[in-house]
Amino acid sequence: MSITLKDVAELAGVSRSAVSRTFTEGASVSEKTRRKVEKAADALGYHPNALASSLTTGRTKLIGLVADNFHNPFFLEVFDLFTRGLQDRGLRPLLVNLSGETDPANSVRMLRQYSVDGVIVASSTLSPEFARAFRDARVPVVHSFGRFASSPRVHVVGIDNVECGRMAARTLIDRGYRRIAFLGGPESATSTQDRFAGFMQVASADPVVVVSHSFARTYSFDAGRVEMTKLLMTDPAEAYFCGDDVVAIGAQSAIRSAGLRVPEDIGLIGLNDMEMARWENIDLTTIRQPAPQIIDSSIELVTAMLEEPGRYPEARLFPCEIMERGSLRPLS
Amino acid sequence: MSITLKDVAELAGVSRSAVSRTFTEGASVSEKTRRKVEKAADALGYHPNALASSLTTGRTKLIGLVADNFHNPFFLEVFDLFTRGLQDRGLRPLLVNLSGETDPANSVRMLRQYSVDGVIVASSTLSPEFARAFRDARVPVVHSFGRFASSPRVHVVGIDNVECGRMAARTLIDRGYRRIAFLGGPESATSTQDRFAGFMQVASADPVVVVSHSFARTYSFDAGRVEMTKLLMTDPAEAYFCGDDVVAIGAQSAIRSAGLRVPEDIGLIGLNDMEMARWENIDLTTIRQPAPQIIDSSIELVTAMLEEPGRYPEARLFPCEIMERGSLRPLS
DNA sequence: TCGTTTTTTGCAACCGGTTGCAATAACTCT
DNA sequence: AGAGTTATTGCAACCGGTTGCAAAAAACGA
Numbered sequence: 001m002s003i004t005l006k007d008v009a010e011l012a013g014v015s016r017s018a019v020s021r022t023f024t025e026g027a028s029v030s031e032k033t034r035r036k037v038e039k040a041a042d043a044l045g046y047h048p049n050a051l052a053s054s055l056t057t058g059r060t061k062l063i064g065l066v067a068d069n070f071h072n073p074f075f076l077e078v079f080d081l082f083t084r085g086l087q088d089r090g091l092r093p094l095l096v097n098l099s100g101e102t103d104p105a106n107s108v109r110m111l112r113q114y115s116v117d118g119v120i121v122a123s124s125t126l127s128p129e130f131a132r133a134f135r136d137a138r139v140p141v142v143h144s145f146g147r148f149a150s151s152p153r154v155h156v157v158g159i160d161n162v163e164c165g166r167m168a169a170r171t172l173i174d175r176g177y178r179r180i181a182f183l184g185g186p187e188s189a190t191s192t193q194d195r196f197a198g199f200m201q202v203a204s205a206d207p208v209v210v211v212s213h214s215f216a217r218t219y220s221f222d223a224g225r226v227e228m229t230k231l232l233m234t235d236p237a238e239a240y241f242c243g244d245d246v247v248a249i250g251a252q253s254a255i256r257s258a259g260l261r262v263p264e265d266i267g268l269i270g271l272n273d274m275e276m277a278r279w280e281n282i283d284l285t286t287i288r289q290p291a292p293q294i295i296d297s298s299i300e301l302v303t304a305m306l307e308e309p310g311r312y313p314e315a316r317l318f319p320c321e322i323m324e325r326g327s328l329r330p331l332s
Numbered sequence: 333m334s335i336t337l338k339d340v341a342e343l344a345g346v347s348r349s350a351v352s353r354t355f356t357e358g359a360s361v362s363e364k365t366r367r368k369v370e371k372a373a374d375a376l377g378y379h380p381n382a383l384a385s386s387l388t389t390g391r392t393k394l395i396g397l398v399a400d401n402f403h404n405p406f407f408l409e410v411f412d413l414f415t416r417g418l419q420d421r422g423l424r425p426l427l428v429n430l431s432g433e434t435d436p437a438n439s440v441r442m443l444r445q446y447s448v449d450g451v452i453v454a455s456s457t458l459s460p461e462f463a464r465a466f467r468d469a470r471v472p473v474v475h476s477f478g479r480f481a482s483s484p485r486v487h488v489v490g491i492d493n494v495e496c497g498r499m500a501a502r503t504l505i506d507r508g509y510r511r512i513a514f515l516g517g518p519e520s521a522t523s524t525q526d527r528f529a530g531f532m533q534v535a536s537a538d539p540v541v542v543v544s545h546s547f548a549r550t551y552s553f554d555a556g557r558v559e560m561t562k563l564l565m566t567d568p569a570e571a572y573f574c575g576d577d578v579v580a581i582g583a584q585s586a587i588r589s590a591g592l593r594v595p596e597d598i599g600l601i602g603l604n605d606m607e608m609a610r611w612e613n614i615d616l617t618t619i620r621q622p623a624p625q626i627i628d629s630s631i632e633l634v635t636a637m638l639e640e641p642g643r644y645p646e647a648r649l650f651p652c653e654i655m656e657r658g659s660l661r662p663l664s
Numbered sequence: 665t666c667g668t669t670t671t672t673t674g675c676a677a678c679c680g681g682t683t684g685c686a687a688t689a690a691c692t693c694t
Numbered sequence: 695a696g697a698g699t700t701a702t703t704g705c706a707a708c709c710g711g712t713t714g715c716a717a718a719a720a721a722c723g724a
Contacts, residue, residue, distance in 0.1 A: 002444075004710055015674045020712055027713095030672055030720090050445040051383045051392065052710035055679040060383065062446075065427070070412035071607070073405040080402035083429035092446065095397070095427045097415035112334075113382040114394075114424065221611055253613040275403070279553055281585040281613070336680055347704045352682060359683095362690095362702060384680035387709040 165198025185243030224250025239267030497530025517575030556582025571599030
C-alpha cells in the first residue's frame with residue numbers, strides 16, 4: 001500500500017537503518033548515503049510514519065487539547081493561538097470536546113490510548129481535579145486558564161482571578177458607582193468563585209458601597225442575558241462586573257432591550273478582552289486577559305515537561321489590565 | 333514504563349494473543365480466558381495502545397480536521413459539532429490550523445505522517461484544489477462547506493451557494509427594495525463567487541432593480557465594518573446581502589456608528605444563522621445553513637470511505653431557509 | 665605505509681500490538 | 695466411548711520504524 005522504509009532501502013541499496021538514520025536528526029550518516037537515500041525517498045514519495053516511530057522513541061508529538069466551552073467566542077481565539085503555537089513547534093493538537101462530560105476518567109483513558117506526549121486543559125471552569133487526573137496517570141499536563149493555587153499540585157498558567165475581581169471593584173468605585181454588583185459566570189467555576197471573592201473583598205471594605213451579586217448559568221450570551229433580564233425586573237445596580245465578556249454582552253443586550261442605555265443607565269465591565277469587545281456596537285470596557293502569553297507559556301511548560309517529567313509543579317500568573325472602552329462612565 | 337500486553341499476559345497466565353483477542357471486537361476467546369484477562373488488565377490498569385495496533389490494522393481512528401478561519405464564531409459551532417460527532421463515533425479529531433497557509437502539500441504530508449484515516453476540510457474559502465490534494469495522496473477526504481460542483485472530483489457536503497444568492501436577491505426584492513447590493517466575503521472564496529453569481533442572476537433579471545457589489549477582505553467583523561464604512565461615504569444601497577453573518581454584523585455596526593438604523597435606513601441579510609444572529613442586539617435576518625446536517629453527513633461520508641476507499645465522489649447539498657428577524661423591513 | 669582513532673554501516677532485537685495457521689481442547693452425535 | 699465438528703489457543707511472523715553493538719570503512723598521524 002504505502003511506501004515504507006524497506007522500499008526506500010531497497011531502491012537506494014542500503015540497509016533499513018541507513019534510511020532511518022537519514023530521517024532522524026543528529027544520527028550518523030555519511031553525505032554519500034544520505035544523498036542516495038534522499039534520492040530514493042523522493043522518487044518513491046516516502047515519508048516516515050510518525051506513529052510507527054513513536055513506538056520506539058516513545059514520543060508521538062501529539063498533545064491533547066481538552067476544552068469544555070464551545071459557546072464562548074473567546075475560546076475560538078484560544079484554539080487559534082494553541083493550534084498555531086503547537087504547530088510552530090512541530091506538535092499536533094488532538095482536540096477533546098468535554099461538553100457535558102464530568103468524569104475525567106474517559107478523557108484520560110482515551111488520551112493515554114493515543115499516547116499523547118502531554119495534555120493541555122484549556123478551561124476556566126473545570127475543577128483542578130481534572131488536570132490532576134492526568135498527572136496521576138503520569139501524563140504531563142498543564143491547566144491553562146485554571147485556578148491559581150499557592151501550592152499548586154499541577155502546572156497552572158493563567159491570571160489571578162481574585163485580583164481581577166478586586167481590580168473590577170476598584171474601577172467601578174473609582175468611577176463613582178455606589179451600588180455595584182457582581183454578575184458572575186457559573187457558580188461552580190473556579191474562575192467565578194475567585195473573581196467573586198476579590199470583588200467582594202474590595203466592595204465590602206468600602207462603607208459607602210452597596211454590593212450585591214448573582215450568577216449566570218454558563219459563560220455564554222444567553223445566560224448573561226437571562227440573568228440581567230431578571231435583575232432588571234427588580235432594582236438593578238448602577239454597574240456590574242460581569243463574569244466574562246460574553247456574559248457582559250448578553251447583559252448589555254438585555255439592558256438595551258429594556259430601553260436602557262449602557263453606560264448612561266447601567267455600567268458594565270467584562271473580562272477577557274475578546275475580539276468582539278472591540279466591536280463598535282459592543283464597545284465593552286473589560287479586563288484584558290493576556291491570552292497569547294498564557295498560551296505560549298502553557299506550550300512552553302508542557303514541552304519542558306517532556307524533557308523533565310517529574311518537574312516540580314508551578315503556577316504562572318500574568319497580569320491583567322483594564323481596557324477602557326465605552327461601557328462605563330468616565331472617571332469624573 | 334507503561335503496562336503492555338505482555339504484562340497482562342504474564343499475570344493472567346495466557347499468551348499475548350489471548351490478551352489481544354479479548355480486546356478486539358469479535359475475536360474468538362472463551363469466557364473463561366476473557367475473565368482471567370480482564371481481571372489481570374484491571375489489576376494493572378492496562379489499556380491497549382491505539383497507535384501500536386494501528387500499525388497492523390491500518391486504522392488509527394484519527395481524522396484530520398482542517399480549517400482556515402479562526403476569526404469567525406460560526407466555526408466555533410462547527411468545531412463543536414465536528415468534535416462531538418467524531419467522538420461519538422469513536423474517532424479523534426487532529427486539528428490543523430491553516431491560517432495563512434496556501435500550499436496543501438504541507439498539511440497533506442503531515443497528516444499522512446500521522447496516518448489519519450481520513451480528512452475533513454471544513455472551509456468555505458479554500459479552493460477545491462486543496463481537498464483534491466488529499467485525494468491524490470489517497471487519503472479519504474470530504475470537503476465540508478465546500479463548493480458544489482455538478483461533477484465533483486472529491487466528496488463535497490454543503491449548500492448551494494448560487495441558490496442562496498438567488499434566495500437573498502428574491503427576498504430583498506420581495507420586500508420592495510429597489511437599490512440592492514451584494515457585500516461579499518473575500519472575492520477569492522468559492523462561496524463568495526457562487527453567492528455573488530446567484531444574487532446577480534436574479535437581481536439583474538429584474539428591470540427595475542438597481543444592483544451593485546463589493547467585497548470584504550475576509551469573512552470577519554472588521555472586514556465587514558471597513559467595507560460598509562466605505563460604502564456609506566458615497567451613495568449606499570437600500571439593502572445588502574452580506575457575505576455571511578459576521579460580515580453582516582460588521583456592516584450593521586458601521587451603519588449604526590454612522591447614525592443610521594437597521595432596518596429603517598438600510599436593510600441587511602446575512603448567511604449562516606450562527607448563534608449570534610439570534611442575539612437581541614444583533615437580531616439578524618439571515619439564511620440558515622444547516623450546519624448540524626452538513627457536519628453529520630460529512631462524518632458519515634468520511635467513515636463510509638474507510639470501508640470503500642474508491643467510493644465514487646458525490647456532492648451532497650442541504651437546503652437553506654430564511655430566518656426572519658429584524659434586519660429587513662417586513663413584507664408589505 | 666601502517667597502526668590508531670573516528671565515522672559509518674548493517675545486523676538483529678525490540679517497540680506494542682495483530683493475525684494466519686496448525687495444534688489442542690471442548691462439544692456433538694450416534 | 696469414539697469419531698467428527700467446532701471453538702479456543704499459542705506460535706511465530708509481521709506492521710514500520712529505531713537503536714545498541716560490533717564489524718567495516720574512512721580519516722588521521724607519524
